[in-house]
Amino acid sequence: MSKKKKFAYRAILFSLITASAASNSEELAGLSVLEKPFKVAVVKDAPGSDAIASGRLDAGAVELNAALPEQSRNYEKSMGLCALHIKTQEYLTAKTACSEAISAISGLNEKNRTSQYLSAMAYSNRAIVRYFLDDTLGAFTDINKALELSDDEIVMDNLTRLNVAHLRSQVTP
Template identity: 30%
Template sequence: MATLRSTSLLLTLFAGLTVTASNAVAESYQGQSLKLKTSVQDVNGVREIESGDYEKGIRKTLAALNLSSVTSLRAPLLNNLCVAHIATGNMSTAKQSCDDAVSAAQGSAIAYNNRAVLNCLTSQPQACKADLERAKQLNARNPLIMHNLKAASEQDLLASN
């Protein structure tokens, strides 16, 4: 059974540059950092993903997914896979994991946020903004979502000039 951890790591992305240092992968979205978030549940593989050991985290997470058919138990695992695949730059696999996380965790602002980051990084600004707006509807007080929404909006302004 999954337990809740009191803290959860935020991964920050800056475009083009992959950093394997402890917790973050960096990619830049027109100078603004975009933030991902792992699940708050202490599920198999999350600690490895948060510490930057993505391969091991992905392996453990996939093993846990193979043992569970319960959607509510799969949702945090899928969310963590989404984060790990984005962090490793495996965007096609990240897309599937992020879509699966949104489907499994209907109503999860964080799942929408993470998929929005993927959409921003893969040059899909309308999908990015739509996912961030949905995340905001689900959790209007989340500072991570508000930060990413601001970054995406600033990008839209830059693109229209």
């Protein structure tokens, strides 16, 4: 009987602040719930995740690049890279990493609640990336796929933020 390593996961959230979002913590505190930045998920205890979540992006990048294959599953590393590149606004690179995370979890051949949740987080992250790349249809396609897999609070919050951001872009001159 083979012993499989279980995913130790917890969504670690951090705010993505862009030019159209709040520029400092005082502005951020004054925003309504609907105006808060998107939430990006990384896998707990994966290489680089704690550093990325705490804003130490250079340290997170070093940890991700130094991780040996057995230390980091493809999904965990791809999610870390996805989050890192979202945070540094390198959206094309982030999109590739998010897509790799989706492929990695799809390749596990495990269709259980945990794999669905992890897929949902990857689709939610990629929806954010697509939104910032002005791919509105792709963003909504990904967030809807995430919702099919999980109605987690992170996915629901990002759907709300995506809807608000899209509506604002339609009414703002």
